[in-house]
Amino acid sequence: MLNVNLIFRTIIIGVLILITILIISFAFVIGFFYVTASDNAESVYIYELQLSTSGPVTNATLLIPVPSNYNPKSGKNETLINMSLVSFKNFDRDNISAKIEDVKGVPMLNISADRITPVYKNRIQPIAIMPGQNESELPPVPTHIYSDRYSEETPQLVKMELHLYSISAGDEIDTRMPLGKEPLFMPYRILEDVSTSDGMMYEDYYLSKGSTGYFFEVPFILSYDAGDENVLTVSSDFQGINQWWVLGWQSNSYSERIRYEFKGGCNGTYPVTGLLITGAGVY
Numbered sequence: 149m150l151n152v153n154l155i156f157r158t159i160i161i162g163v164l165i166l167i168t169i170l171i172i173s174f175a176f177v178i179g180f181f182y183v184t185a186s187d188n189a190e191s192v193y194i195y196e197l198q199l200s201t202s203g204p205v206t207n208a209t210l211l212i213p214v215p216s217n218y219n220p221k222s223g224k225n226e227t228l229i230n231m232s233l234v235s236f237k238n239f240d241r242d243n244i245s246a247k248i249e250d251v252k253g254v255p256m257l258n259i260s261a262d263r264i265t266p267v268y269k270n271r272i273q274p275i276a277i278m279p280g281q282n283e284s285e286l287p288p289v290p291t292h293i294y295s296d297r298y299s300e301e302t303p304q305l306v307k308m309e310l311h312l313y314s315i316s317a318g319d320e321i322d323t324r325m326p327l328g329k330e331p332l333f334m335p336y337r338i339l340e341d342v343s344t345s346d347g348m349m350y351e352d353y354y355l356s357k358g359s360t361g362y363f364f365e366v367p368f369i370l371s372y373d374a375g376d377e378n379v380l381t382v383s384s385d386f387q388g389i390n391q392w393w394v395l396g397w398q399s400n401s402y403s404e405r406i407r408y409e410f411k412g413g414c415n416g417t418y419p420v421t422g423l424l425i426t427g428a429g430v431y
Contacts, residue, residue, distance in 0.1 A: 369418075
């Protein structure tokens with residue numbers, strides 16, 4: 149009987165030691181991944197602008213909202229858009245000016261030119277190569293043809309683009325509640341909430357379960373001459389993203405999108421509706 153009790157106590161002690169080892173190992177693993185995630189964590193802002201016009205516009209001054217927020221230290225609204233860090237694509241820098249301008253205490257992107265001429269190009273179809281086919285038998289590699297007007301030969305309108313990738317200088321971005329804390333297109337006015345219990349699509353944006361959406365309104369201040377049938381299209385996207393590595397990249401974010409087509413010539417202030425999505429991703 150004594151031997152049985154001794155064996156039983158030995159088993160219990162062994163089990164307790166095993167449980168203790170597992171708890172310590174689990175805590176070590178959790179701590180390791182926490183440190184690893186902290187070392188690989190990064191908070192970034194991404195800004196993109198696309199601009200196109202179907203025909204020429206002249207005497208153009210476009211004041212476009214950019215992501216900004218109030219800095220209590222300086223006592224004014226500031227934008228994170230640093231034009232020296234912006235990359236340009238299909239943008240005629242010699243004839244089109246792009247700069248940040250203060251408009252009644254709010255930073256805005258000023259794009260101006262005596263004339264903005266559209267650029268159209270042809271569509272290029274990829275060449276299919278069949279297995280065993282000799283490259284010498286292939287037709288010449290197609291090249292782009294450009295024009296300042298639409299035609300059957302050049303039907304594709306080329307967009308002017310601005311891009312900025314900026315690492316946050318502060319702490320983790322508040323992606324759940326960015327209103328009043330993080331950069332947003334300014335000056336903005338919240339119009340209504342967008343909510344869903346299961347997720348939904350809005351245009352090409354997906355509101356995932358747990359995220360929140362808001363329709364907002366911002367002013368575009370435009371002055372230019374153009375034909376009555378002309379279409380000037382402006383598209384702005386902005387994201388604040390926290391990302392880290394734990395057995396794979398994970399992230400959470402808030403994002404804004406504005407899309408609008410202005411027809412004919414413009415001279416005034418035009419309210420434009422956009423979409424803000426907060427709390428998307430992993431928390």
